[in-house]
Amino acid sequence: MSDVKAPIETPSNLPPTEAATSVGGLAGYARQWVDNLRGGELGVLPIIVGIIAIAIYFQARNSQFLTAGNFVNLIAQGSAVVIIGMGMVFILLLGEIDLSVGYVSGMGGVIAAVLLEPGSGQWATWLAVAAALGVGAAIGLTQGFFVARIGVPSFVVTLAGLLGWNGVVLQIIGSKGTIVIQDKFITGLANDYVNHTLAWIVAIAGIALFLGQQMATVFRRRQAELPNPPWAVIGLRTALVGALAIAIVAWANSDRGVPYAGLLVLGLLIGLSFLAQRTRFGRHVYAVGGNAEAARRAGINVAGIRLAVFAISGTMAALGGLVLASRLSSVDTSTGGGSTLLYSIAAAVIGGTSLFGGRGTVRSAVLGGIVIAMIINGLGLLNVSAGTQFIVTGVVLLAAVTLDSLSRRRSAATGRA
């Protein structure tokens, strides 16, 4: 790769960070990366370090932790929180909060369970799933209406939602206590495994897609005579992602295989990342989170964006609720309660999405969800009490938010708030 053309020639009176972008070659990229780290843009580094540290700790305490069987369990356990957390990422990007996602996920599970109860009134599976997701979206829209159109703080609206939807779940379940789900599709989400060959095909296709997407970007930028990252960077990135994908599939396939919920997470990761990064809607979400007044003046329908984002959150919560219900093959009065809400917020924040709005990625929910699933799973293997689990998760959440705040302060200090 030839030298990257300097965007705009200039005397260098800025910190070296910006200068590095105009320096071509691998060395320039490496230097820029180090500068970004110093400047408080930590990226995925802390979380990768965290995942490795947690893995080492639990493996040292219990040799079961890193077995293929436990790895497969981990995927099934973590999926629901990851899925709900992905919706939460969009909410946090706006600088809002949605405290209702726990019980909205409960609503999703309960509605599907009720509609699929064997008997004369049983719905078709796809219809029941659509109804559950539809209810999630409608709840999101309703709450979003109060936030976006009336101007009630999202904290209060969704706090009311937390209480209210808990009540609705109790009402629906009534005296039955528990509804067992017999539908094969729903129970299969978390308890059935992708055919080993299919998993390999998906992994290979995913790697090809990842590489192809980067090549397409390079091609388009070259056409527009814009500088491109060196091929070595693209190659390295693809190799890392490829190695990770192959390792996951190989590891899972050596046991039962990848749970369908894992496949669902992958699909959502790709689809929602596309929505956030490559579409006008996603750009506007970031803009509203960064400066709502600027967005309004740019002609963006700020209220519409907020409504849509709350609808996304509600839908994702309901979908996560289906996965939760699937794992237990039943729903009861506590479905979606307990730590579901906190874990999904924690997943997004631990993964690097800022609570202050405007900064974050969909993948952060996956990374943060992995951390949380590892902690719950690992502590479970160590036979510690639920109390200890909560304490540890609370400490991890606090650490993540502190890191977020510190990196923000650091960014402000180096002029990149």
Next chain:
Amino acid sequence: MAEQNEQHLLELRGVHKRFGAVNALNGVDFHVDVGHVMALVGDNGAGKSTLIKCVAGIHTIDDGEVLWAGEPVSIHGPKDAARLGIEVVYQDLALADNLDVVQNMYLGRELLSTLRRLDEARMEKRSREVLKELSVTTIQSVRQTVASLSGGQRQSVAVAKAVLWNSKLVILDEPTAALGVAQTQQVLDLVRRLAEQGLAVVLVSHNMNDVFEVADHITVLRLGQNVAEFTTKDTNQREVVEAITAGQLHSVPGMQEEALA
């Protein structure tokens, strides 16, 4: 007006704007020509902001005429103004700190390629071109976030954003108010280049040095009326300041109005 026969890009005739009992604009005449910088000066409460907001479509005028290239037009919203080719750079710039330069320049008007994807390459290319045309050389990467830019650089981005849309008239509201000496110079150079490239520029400013450095003409507002219009090279700061503080009013507002204004 002296040059009635000449066609101005934008001309306001006898514009009135009232807010309740307050006559914010009381029969204001104003004009700006292609390739010229018109400074709009006046004390606080003179009606400068109201005037530019009327032109930008944020306020609608109560009375009077607005002519665009000689044709009467009515501006009822920011979209009308944008359609005519009027862009306003407000004092607070309206940039999203978390987005990069290109994303800010195209905010709300993103270019799309197939499958409704954002066409980043085309947007980045055009952004670079516009910045180059305006000789904005201090921004090193158009992919750095606006948060990392200095005040002058932000101002340049906001101006470039306004110019991006083939606008014909750019209104700058106190563009140098928050800037240091070197950055003020950057922005003033930029204002001059806008006019040289054939745009009409309205510069709202309190700073007489800035006004005298870049403006071709100066309109003075006082208490909602235009009290004087100068050609910069034929006047001096003392004369302008005198007009700002004690310019001849064509109708003397009541005490109450003056207090409110």
